Amino acid sequence: MAILSSENVASIVDAMLGVLQRGGTALAQYVESEAAKFAQSIETIGVLYAKHEIDQEEAAAQLALQKSASQTVLISVEGIGVILAGQAINAGLQAVAAIMNKAIGFALL
Amino acid sequence: MVTKGRAYRCGKRSQPWRTILLAVAGACAAAGCVTIPVYDSKTDDMLTNLQKDTDTFIAHLSNTYDGSTVDGKACAYTANVKAYQQFKLDIGLLKTRAAALYDNTATQIALNELQSTYDALETAHKQANTREDHCILPELLIADQRAMDSAIGGLLKLELAKKGTS
Numbered sequence: 001m002a003i004l005s006s007e008n009v010a011s012i013v014d015a016m017l018g019v020l021q022r023g024g025t026a027l028a029q030y031v032e033s034e035a036a037k038f039a040q041s042i043e044t045i046g047v048l049y050a051k052h053e054i055d056q057e058e059a060a061a062q063l064a065l066q067k068s069a070s071q072t073v074l075i076s077v078e079g080i081g082v083i084l085a086g087q088a089i090n091a092g093l094q095a096v097a098a099i100m101n102k103a104i105g106f107a108l109l
Numbered sequence: 110m111v112t113k114g115r116a117y118r119c120g121k122r123s124q125p126w127r128t129i130l131l132a133v134a135g136a137c138a139a140a141g142c143v144t145i146p147v148y149d150s151k152t153d154d155m156l157t158n159l160q161k162d163t164d165t166f167i168a169h170l171s172n173t174y175d176g177s178t179v180d181g182k183a184c185a186y187t188a189n190v191k192a193y194q195q196f197k198l199d200i201g202l203l204k205t206r207a208a209a210l211y212d213n214t215a216t217q218i219a220l221n222e223l224q225s226t227y228d229a230l231e232t233a234h235k236q237a238n239t240r241e242d243h244c245i246l247p248e249l250l251i252a253d254q255r256a257m258d259s260a261i262g263g264l265l266k267l268e269l270a271k272k273g274t275s
Binding site for chain 2: 030034037038040041044045048053054055057058061062064065066068069070071072073074075076077078079080082083084085086087089090093109
């Protein structure tokens with residue numbers, strides 16, 4: 001016996017994709033903007049080293065700072081992605097909760 | 110019940126997406142629902158204050174840079190050791206709070222990396238102290254401020270995502 005129709009299944013997919021597409025686009029734009037800042041900072045370090053205004057050790061220390069900051073950003077992005085996945089799943093469940101719960105006689109979803 | 114065959118037959122979207130989404134949905138249905146980490150306003154406030162303090166600190170280093178060769182001047186590392194100690198303390202408090210909150214692994218990992226970013230800033234400052242002018246160059250301070258703001262901003266974005274307003 002099937003509880004969910006093909007329309008119900010499509011509504012789960014739509015709900016999930018809606019959340020993922022909105023969040024995914026915003027995240028991609030954010031990462032793009034952060035990558036541009038990272039590139040700009042690397043450029044500054046390279047130019048100052050080339051002009052002998054800083055030595056190799058200071059350039060390396062500055063680069064380590066930039067790498068670590070970018071790593072913090074990307075770990076945060078990864079965390080946001082996991083939250084987004086959870087929100088997408090919940091949106092999918094929400095889309096059919098009433099139908100499913102009514103059909104089986106208790107609040108499963 | 111949603112079957113795999115049914116999922117393949119319906120709609121016009123690409124089949125791999127449907128299969129993945131429905132498999133995840135099935136797993137979720139079995140478990141009830143997916144728990145989203147809870148937004149913590151205290152963490153938000155602490156991060157915002159850390160960002161403010163960091164911006165003030167870097168502005169102080171920039172405003173006091175004069176290119177002279179006097180050691181111990183306001184922008185030199187030796188005159189700012191306490192600021193780094195305070196940042197370590199602030200991040201330590203954030204880490205303790207993050208560890209006490211349920212399902213908060215991403216924030217905990219990001220805070221560990223944020224600590225490394227401050228450690229790297231301190232190392233860079235120590236290294237600058239060995240130069241004649243003893244201070245981080247203003248051009249580098251701009252890049253440093255950008256990096257620190259990005260790092261803290263990422264953590265703030267993660268916190269806001271828990272609230273659904275990233």
